[in-house]
Amino acid sequence: MGGNIVKATPEAIAEAAAIIKSGGLVAFPTETVYGLGANALDSDAVERIFRAKGRPQDNPLILHVANIREAAKYAEINPTAEVLMHQFWPGPLTLVMYALECVPEITRGYLDTVALRMPMNPVALALIRETGLPLAAPSANKSGRPSPTTAEVVADDLRNAVDMILDDGPTSIGLESTVADTTGDAVAILRPGGITREMLAQIADLCEEEDDRLALRSPGTRYRHYAPALPLLLWTGEDLEMFERIAGMKWCYMGIQEPPAGSYRKIIFHSMEEYARKLFLALRELESCGGGVIVAEQPKDSGIGSAIRNRLSRAAGR
Numbered sequence: 001m002g003g004n005i006v007k008a009t010p011e012a013i014a015e016a017a018a019i020i021k022s023g024g025l026v027a028f029p030t031e032t033v034y035g036l037g038a039n040a041l042d043s044d045a046v047e048r049i050f051r052a053k054g055r056p057q058d059n060p061l062i063l064h065v066a067n068i069r070e071a072a073k074y075a076e077i078n079p080t081a082e083v084l085m086h087q088f089w090p091g092p093l094t095l096v097m098y099a100l101e102c103v104p105e106i107t108r109g110y111l112d113t114v115a116l117r118m119p120m121n122p123v124a125l126a127l128i129r130e131t132g133l134p135l136a137a138p139s140a141n142k143s144g145r146p147s148p149t150t151a152e153v154v155a156d157d158l159r160n161a162v163d164m165i166l167d168d169g170p171t172s173i174g175l176e177s178t179v180a181d182t183t184g185d186a187v188a189i190l191r192p193g194g195i196t197r198e199m200l201a202q203i204a205d206l207c208e209e210e211d212d213r214l215a216l217r218s219p220g221t222r223y224r225h226y227a228p229a230l231p232l233l234l235w236t237g238e239d240l241e242m243f244e245r246i247a248g249m250k251w252c253y254m255g256i257q258e259p260p261a262g263s264y265r266k267i268i269f270h271s272m273e274e275y276a277r278k279l280f281l282a283l284r285e286l287e288s289c290g291g292g293v294i295v296a297e298q299p300k301d302s303g304i305g306s307a308i309r310n311r312l313s314r315a316a317g318r
């Protein structure tokens with residue numbers, strides 16, 4: 001067995017829960033990306049996650065829970081976090097809070113804080129409930145690669161390292177959750193995502209944008225991420241000279257705007273939401289289509305565009 005893609009029927013979810021309860025690894029769908037799940041309270045199982053991904057151990061994992069009451073078993077819930085949970089859970093918002101003792105150090109990257117999220121995908125919720133455990137789950141890709149939005153991509157990266165892959169089709173949001181640190185006076189967005197800055201600002205005081213200290217507080221942002229196998233150039237939609245410079249290079253394109261003529265291959269999205277949903281798959285598709293360089297349109301820095309920009313600039317190695 002091991003690593004097979006299985007349609008997420010109730011029977012398959014029950015089998016997956018049994019695997020997790022006995023210390024195994026199961027890749028499962030969420031509304032953002034597929035996660036590589038294990039019992040967050042079992043240090044050995046969590047260590048297997050780090051090994052499977054090739055992930056540095058100072059980069060902590062998110063605990064996935066099925067409701068707010070469960071969250072209170074693992075973190076000190078401050079008033080700001082409580083308001084945000086009531087407003088945005090279940091959904092793509094991860095909250096960093098002070099950890100309670102029962103959360104193993106390896107799960108929280110040896111920090112005194114822990115990240116928690118209640119996903120909205122019904123398969124994810126059913127799996128958490130069936131295990132009765134918090135699930136530690138990073139994105140189910142090899143460390144540094146674009147995150148997986150389908151079960152097939154999980155299998156490409158991790159087939160031999162997981163015990164089972166639960167398939168629920170392509171994920172609906174496509175980018176990882178917003179990570180918000182609630183331990184300070186104001187909320188700090190450590191990673192932009194589906195719950196946007198604008199949505200959070202209606203409920204809570206936010207730290208200034210582009211605060212360099214944020215990178216230090218979110219260990220994940222210190223590492224190269226989402227790197228495709230080809231060089232990636234970002235296009236704001238104005239600089240047409242860029243295309244002249246790469247004219248002989250079999251350039252591939254993804255974006256909402258039509259690029260100038262001459263692309264070797266292009267993927268056009270019809271909305272920001274579609275761009276977010278298909279970005280990671282498009283990166284993987286273009287890197288292996290036989291071209292020499294990828295050009296991606298850089299959206300404006302607002303709404304879900306901020307999250308797309310963040311992933312693109314990290315994929316470009318900025």
Ligand code: TXA
Nearest residue numbers: 032034035060113114115138139176177217218219220
């Ligand atoms: O949408 C998602 O969040 C997906 C799905 C599977 O839930 N998960 C995901 O996990 O993206 P991962 O491990 O790829 O990203 C978790 C991010 C990392 O950047 C990590 O550094 C940050 O959350 N993080 C986790 N715990 C933290 C903590 N205690 N303090 C600061 N940042 C933390």
Ligand code: MG
Nearest residue numbers: 138139147176
């Ligand atoms: Mg990840």
